[in-house]
Amino acid sequence: MSKLTALASSGPKRSVPRKAPRKPAGETTNGHARRLPNPVLKLIETSLDADKAEEIVTIDLSNKTTIADYMVIATGRSQRQLAAMADHLVMKLKPQGVSPVAIEGKGTGDWVLVDAGDVVVHLFRPEARAHYNLEKMWAFEMPEPGRAAAGA
Numbered sequence: 001m002s003k004l005t006a007l008a009s010s011g012p013k014r015s016v017p018r019k020a021p022r023k024p025a026g027e028t029t030n031g032h033a034r035r036l037p038n039p040v041l042k043l044i045e046t047s048l049d050a051d052k053a054e055e056i057v058t059i060d061l062s063n064k065t066t067i068a069d070y071m072v073i074a075t076g077r078s079q080r081q082l083a084a085m086a087d088h089l090v091m092k093l094k095p096q097g098v099s100p101v102a103i104e105g106k107g108t109g110d111w112v113l114v115d116a117g118d119v120v121v122h123l124f125r126p127e128a129r130a131h132y133n134l135e136k137m138w139a140f141e142m143p144e145p146g147r148a149a150a151g152a
Contacts, residue, residue, distance in 0.1 A: 040098055041070050041119050047092050048074045051085045053123070059138050069118040071138055075129050079109030082123045086112045089121065 041058065048056050053074035062069050076082040083106050090101045093116055102115040110128040114121040122134060 038070065038118065040093065040096060040116055041072070043092055043096060044072055044089060044116065044119055044121055047088055048072070048085060048121075051076075051081070051088055053085060055129075057135055059135065061138065064138065068115075068120040070120070071134070072119060072121045073124070073129070073134055074121070075124050075126055077125070079125070082106070082109065082112045082125065085123055086114050086121075089114050089116070 045056060045058065053076055056072065056074045059071045059073070060069070061067070061071055074085070076085055086103050086106055090103065093099070093101050098116050102113075104113040104115075105111050110125045111132070112123040114123070124132070
């Protein structure tokens with residue numbers, strides 16, 4: 001037996017009480033997640049409101065998908081307004097540490113997608129918004145896992 005092994009195995013072992021594991025931020029004692037305020041979401045909603053976006057809708061995606069925590073849908077009256085809203089979002093998000101911010105569809109005009117990480121923003125012209133109707137697709141409520149198993 002080596003000297004190191006002898007030293008490691010000699011002597012009484014102390015039982016050190018372990019600290020209870022920390023709960024992740026946002027979890028409550030009953031197991032349901034508590035949503036913390038999202039400063040990026042608030043910044044996006046404020047920016048869109050300042051840019052005169054219409055019908056701003058925020059959908060909580062946390063229990064529906066892992067692509068984002070929130071989806072914001074808003075309407076603009078022209079291609080120029082949609083592009084300006086997207087540009088303003090990028091300019092306001094970069095100082096907050098959200099970078100790079102991906103933008104798709106800015107040149108086409110009917111639908112602009114801004115990917116800000118935890119928040120995905122869809123900017124539509126009114127006709128395109130009515131056609132795609134994302135609110136209807138994403139606003140559904142998912143059953144809780146316990147209820148789904150009990151009903152099956």
